[in-house]
Amino acid sequence: MRKSILQFSLLFIVQMAICQSNPKEYNSLIKKADSCYNAKTYIIARDYFTEAFKIDHTNKSHLYNGACAAALANDTDKAFEWLNLSVDNGYANITHLKIDSDLTTLHTKKQWEKLIIKLEKKIEIIEVNYDKPLQKELLSIYEEDQGMRMKFMSVYDKPTPDRKKIDSIGKIMNSKDSLNLIKVTKILDTKGWVGKDVVGETANKTLFLVIQHGDLQTQQKYLPMMREAVNKGSANGASLALLEDRVALRQGKKQIYGSQIGRDNETKLYYVSCLEDPDNVDERRAKVGLQPLADYVSEWQIKWDVEQYKKDLPLLEIKEKIKN
Known part of the structure; x- marks a missing residue:
């Protein structure tokens, strides 16, 4: 167990170093991905997001946008992978998630129901004292x-x-x-x-x-x-x-x-x-x-x-x- 924790810590440090050393490359890839999404070239947009997320995969908004591009490119696995990462990193707009037409093709998949349940449980904890x-x-x-x-x-x-x-x-x-x-x-x-x-x-x-x-x-x-x-x-x-x-x-x-x-x-x-x-x-x-x-x-x-x-x-x- 101690060895596993050490390995994890080293991996985390390496990942952080990579992210911190390539912010310009990451931002450039995200910009290209967004541009391709706007041009409706969704497969190319997905590919740019893929390369960006190899550098860093902690920005909830970028992950969500990447999932939209992947869904429109009919890459269901990538779409759910990035949506789950987005939720893990703080995305909580379940209302928008449910009405976003970019994600319509995902609604019939088993992973969709699991994602919604996961997000609802997270929101329930966050919103316990809300009006x-x-x-x-x-x-x-x-x-x-x-x-x-x-x-x-x-x-x-x-x-x-x-x-x-x-x-x-x-x-x-x-x-x-x-x-x-x-x-x-x-x-x-x-x-x-x-x-x-x-x-x-x-x-x-x-x-x-x-x-x-x-x-x-x-x-x-x-x-x-x-x-x-x-x-x-x-x-x-x-x-x-x-x-x-x-x-x-x-x-x-x-x-x-x-x-x-x-x-x-x-x-x-x-x-x-x-x-x-x-x-x-x-x-x-x-x-x-x-x-x-x-x-x-x-x-x-x-x-x-x-x-x-x-x-x-x-x-x-x-x-x-x-x-x-």
Whole structure:
């Protein structure tokens, strides 16, 4: 037994040394994997994730994303391996897991039920002191909010999207958003911005998601409350950055963090909406826990060139009716 512990300790030290000596390679592989996933080349994405996880396999989000790519590549074994590792490393968003269309092909497998039971037992221990009725209400709203958007994007992302279906789903989504906004604002007005220590991370995030999808007047009303919640640790700083940007643009001002992406009606190309002080955006993003802008915008096939952006900005300000 003592020998086994020693062997394990040495192996752990070696693995940690490998991970610490190759952070750039790991991040490069993850970036390539994400890019291939966005391009819908799922087999190549899975292969990049495989190489990345040989270096490190402790990031719950990366493991989850890898599992999605593997599932879409019809590699069931890899998908369940990485999902289980993700759960072991702290993933606990069971609501999202159940509605994620990337994982639909796994639902009929025996491993799926085992995974759900495993996660439910883990969550039961974590959430023993939560406000269960409030959490249940917010998780129901989350499932509806995100489920409708997944359904919308599944139609919108098709090579030849059905305009009638898009309009139909859009109307339903707007209707549900209005109803969910009433529920969430009632919670905020009576209980405040409840933290993840009260309702859990996913339910807590639901407050932001619903407000983010609301009208400008509602966003302006609850933005100060969210700022205060971030200072108290009851809300996520990165989420606040997204809301700050959305409100700024809707007020005719420039965004601060570059989170809002526009699309040209003629070229159909995506671009970063009007941004304040582009030179220092990554510094601001880092302070709230956001990745560098170049990595973020690559999801929309945007190549971030700050010098070119500054040249294009005056015309972009006119296009987006920015009030200087």
